[in-house]
Amino acid sequence: MTVFYEYKRITTKKNLIFQEVIVNGWVRYFRSNRFIIMNDGSTLKDLQIIVMESNFSKELLKKITIGIALQIRGIFTESTGKKQLAEVISTVIQIYNKVSVSEINKTILQPKFHKPETLRDQAHLRFRTKLFSSIMRIRHQLSFCAHEYFYYQGFFYIHTPIITSSDAEGVGGMFKVTIFNLNDLPKDDQQYIDHTKDFFGHETYLSVSGQLEGETAALSLGQIYTFGPTFRAENSNTLRHLSEFWMIEPEIAFYEITDNMNLAEDILNYFLIKILKRCKEDIYYLKSKEDMLLERLQLIVDNSFCRISYTEAITILTSQPKIKHTIHWGIDLLSEHERYLVEHFCRPIILLDAPAEGKAFYMRLNDDEKTVSSMDILFPRIGEVIGGSQREERYELLLNRMQTLDIYEKPYWWYLDTRRFGSVPHSGFGLGFDRLVQFITGILNIRDIIPFPRTPKNAEF
């Protein structure tokens, strides 16, 4: 039987020395007509293949170019070179497909420095680069860690719908979902668009959050989480916004805000500890691009988060002459303020009890009747990584709140029902998965840590 080896498996196994192996991969470069440097994506490390010139025809060697895929049969041997412990001395080289040299010269596959924007322009090829493959391995590991954490904590993974009819946050832009021919829209008697003729019989959108559905599940199953794509049709052009991003949303019955904070802090710590342990190689590679990466990650692990209320934050900020933007109780904190707080305390901030005005309708009203039981977790560089709250479990108060905010309550009848039949205190939050990947990898632009970024004016791949 033919045994194929991943580099990840063989490069660490000494007992394979002098054995015959078969490896596949893509050529990164071919040096001195003797050393083929290949990678199969399983690990950051490249595998060096030794070519004994006399064993192969010139025609064959000429076809081996950057970017080509090869299968090598050979003997796994200790290397006499300094940069690798072992290598493969080839006996058979099989080329999968020819590559046009003039064409490949136009791609990012040539072993050179490319700006992140250039890599993004060839998003389909950037998986082959050391930088992006490192990020992808970390991203994968982080997804797995999320499921692992919740699994061992007894949470249930719930698949909330991607197509919804409700606007969970009251946040601005949502993507409409329709099967209508936009050049020929069905109209009713008053010449308004007749949504009853659309696929679902009413207006539908791509979900901006699985929270409302998540709450209904939590209020039966106890502890649940969702982990899926989320869509925002906002015209945000920043380093940390995507139109399509991934969010982890736990929702827990009988949890009050303090339990919620503890969970959020614990899970973030868990992620960082696991990634630092499991993705050492890739993290160290990224550190070579970004000096302070490890220190920044270690800062989170070593320090408990600073928990302060919105009101306390305002007090601190008003006494600071450095702050440019004027500030008073009631305003939304600007990114300048958030950045100041994180730097001031030198660790992540959990910002509590924001003014009710401007916060979502489902957040629980505090006894002062001015603030809600909200929590935002602020990280260095990326800002808000978690936004959550204790939910308003009191039916009358929730209804009042919706009426104050002019939210038409009828479509939310099923959500309101949860407050009528065995309502209990409960809490949850949304964790921006991509922002966390961004923080862990130290990459400046969020578009460079997701395989195929969707942002305003960009959905090519």
Add this chain to the structure above:
RNA sequence: UCCCUAAUAGCUCAGUUUGGUUAGAGCAUUUGACUGUUAAUCAAAGUGUCACAGGUCCGAAUCCUGUUUGGGGAGCCA
């Protein structure tokens, strides 16, 4: 969406301030030499719609207007 800024060879950039003849460099590529190298080295060669559209001028990569796209900052948020 607003403010600032940029777009020159496959890549990374110089040239633009102060318009002037044939637009440069390094790397990559091609050809040759070498063959235990580490993004090898040496020699030679080829490579441009100066983002797009219009304008000013004897003459525009360079000045002006518009458009597109990228980058930085702000807002919205995760």
